[in-house]
Amino acid sequence: MSGGHGIVDVTDAGAFLARLVRLERAALVRLRPAAGGVRTALWARLPWEVLAVRTVAGASPGDVTVAADQLLAELAAGRAALPARQDAQWRWALPPALSRRVETLPVGELRRLAEAAAGTLREAAQHGVGGRAVGQRVLRDALLDHVAVVVTPDDEPDRPVEVTQRMVQGLVRMGFLGTSRDRSDGDGVQVRAAGRWVGLVGPYGAIWSQKATNLVVRPIVAHAKG
Template sequence: MAWLAGSGRSDAVAFLSRVVRLDPGAVARLRPGGEGAVTLWSRLPWGVLVSRALPATVPGDRTFSARDLLASVDGELPASRDTDWHWSLPAGAGEVVERIPAADVARIGEAAERTVRAAAAEGIGGRPVGSRMLRDALLDHVPITVTTEGDMRVPISQRLVQAVVRMGFTAGAPGDLVDVRILGPWTALACAYGSAWHRGDGSRLIG
């Protein structure tokens, strides 16, 4: 018997296909989130957790090869790999501190990708730059900072932006918004088709 309800198949395929494309050896975790619902989690190579809710029934909190889970969407769950999950998860949905137009998030992510491609091809100031250095510089850049009502500044790094863009989480309709959420040391971008979470050092900027 298939573990997925019919309406969740395309969502699971979209999520897992992108995860496997970014990391062929990735694992994916199915965590029950209420009657007839689970949250599908995975970790991207640059240290960001991504998640998507699905209509499904699973026997407890289980981890699998993302590639094997993708192959099983029309059938039974594959062999579990619970010992391969090594990361904590946020303990809740967090607090929404800002809403950003999804089009702005997508534009920032796409502009960063164009910049990296140009720098890789042409160098910076006429000097060649290694792909690893370019990637690290991209991911550590903070293109968005939001300020809460308590004057706390929350930096949104390209790690999160690239996660939601490359996972296809942002919707394309005009007026769609992305929620910025915080929960302890975690910062998230919650989009129409999934969420991305990154755990920092727990510090925030005040004033």
């Protein structure tokens, strides 16, 4: 199609896409206008059934979905063309634009939770659970479903907000916490809520998870709002 991707911040966008493609070669990326149209929000679904988003400089050509590896290749080659659109392949709802902060967690705590889960997986893979061997996929899924943090909002104590390891792993594996050298533990990661959605907003991007619905909506040719 005619027109370009509009991304100006090639370094940031390239880092996001490179991590995404390493996790899933056939991943899609959805480009949406942000910040009054002067920035682009890059959305992607990770293998852990959560959504990742990073906002970069440059005006999006609209609400479009393309193959992540193809867009990465365009950026790496210094080209401005938008790869062939694959809008109909995007099948996941997006969180509402407005959300509320319910807690701020230390960056170091999120790193610790991710490392602890990885250590548990290694230990169980080597020695089993309770002396019994357990399949890698079963172990992985059980760990990902584990609720790593429960936040009880002061204004809604009867509606706790649960943060699963799926979200923690997404935040870490996508590089949204940065490194221990360029970020202090005091910067914090916001836990945000919007209806059935829960978000972890780190220094370099956010992870969102929708409770109970598994994020799936009907296939569409043109993107709906959200």
